[in-house]
Amino acid sequence: MxxxxxxxxxxxxxxxxxxxxxxxxxxxxxxxxxxxxxxxxxxxxxxxxxxxxxxxxxxxxxxxxxxxxxxxHMLPTSGASREQAIEDILFANATMHPAYSRLFFIAQHITDIHARETAFTAAAEAINSLWQVVEQQLAGRDYLGGERVSAADFMLAVYSRWSAHFPVTITQGSNTSRMLDAVQAMPxxxxxxxxxxxxxxx
Ligand SMILES: N[C@@H](CCC(=O)N[C@@H](CS)C(=O)NCC(=O)O)C(=O)O
Missing domain, CATH: 3.40.30.10 (Glutaredoxin)
Incomplete structure (x- = not known):
């Protein structure tokens, strides 16, 4: 346990x-x-x-x-697909997560209304650029690693839910939205x- x-x-x-x-x-x-x-x-x-x-x-x-x-099936035992799965986990953890963490930081620490708005806009732009990278990786595949869900897909699905708490517009492409919906529907x-x-x- x-x-x-x-x-x-x-x-x-x-x-x-x-x-x-x-x-x-x-x-x-x-x-x-x-x-x-x-x-x-x-x-x-x-x-x-x-x-x-x-x-x-x-x-x-x-x-x-x-x-x-x-x-x-989430982490292949060898080869390029394993390297890719590890890279995807690190991308989620060390690149996408910190991009979202800025939203929490701004909400907590920036009180000036104009500075806050500017910071939220910049943070949202950075997040949207990362989602475009995800969208390209998902072209022609259901999940980041291919046909099967990976740990990184779970991570991205969790982070994607956070923007609802902030005054930002986060947009994902159709491949990404499909993946995020599929992961969030999993038992x-x-x-x-x-x-x-x-x-x-x-
Ligand atoms: N590098 C850490 C970051 C984890 C992290 O930022 N966790 C957030 C929740 S998503 C947290 O615990 N925040 C509470 C806090 O910072 O007090 C990891 O990947 O485990």
Whole structure:
């Protein structure tokens, strides 16, 4: 049984959904209910995964740990498709996620209304450029890696939901919208979303 520390709807939702895709039992802990989460992750961010005696931090490292450990179709075991899947996870984690993180930063720290608007517009433009890159990669394929869903698809589907919280216009191409809709309709995604909402409402 894994333990996943999460925030509802945050990037930890991708880890949660991938755990269900891998058919792994998981207990989830909403870090908002904890007063000592920085004892578990001094950086204060989710996800954190407990696997036996190991405490794993950093979303990309956690996903690669899980995908290397459990048999799956999301991370090929060798070759160019494996390299591509790893690159896609890192693109999601280290490029797309930080682009979205700017929205949270602006909302939290920029109070001047004009500066805020300028910053939101610039952040949205940067995000939209990245979605165009995704759109090109998805040409002629259902998911980033081809026919089967990958961990990076889950990550992008989670991030895509965040723009609804901000006064920005984020647009995705038709290939991307199709992929994002397909991932969010998956039982693993729906189950994770529902569990996170139920837990935080309790
Ligand atoms: N590099 C970290 C970043 C994770 C991250 O930014 N998590 C956000 C949620 S999506 C978080 O925990 N934010 C709460 C905070 O920063 O206090 C990772 O990939 O695990």
């Amino acid at each position: 894994y333990t996943l520390y999460y925030l509802p709807g945050a990037c930890s939702l991708a880890t949660h959904a991938v755990l269900h895709e891998l058919d792994q039992p998981v207990e989830i802990v909403d870090v908002q209910q904890l007063s000592n989460f920085t004892d578990i992750n001094p950086v204060g961010t989710v996800p954190v995964l407990i696997d036996g005696d190991s405490t794993l931090r950093e979303g990309a490292a956690i996903l690669l740990h899980l995908l290397n450990k459990h048999k799956n 693993s995604f729906q189950r994770s979303l529902a569990a996170e909402q139920t837990r935080s409402a309790a």
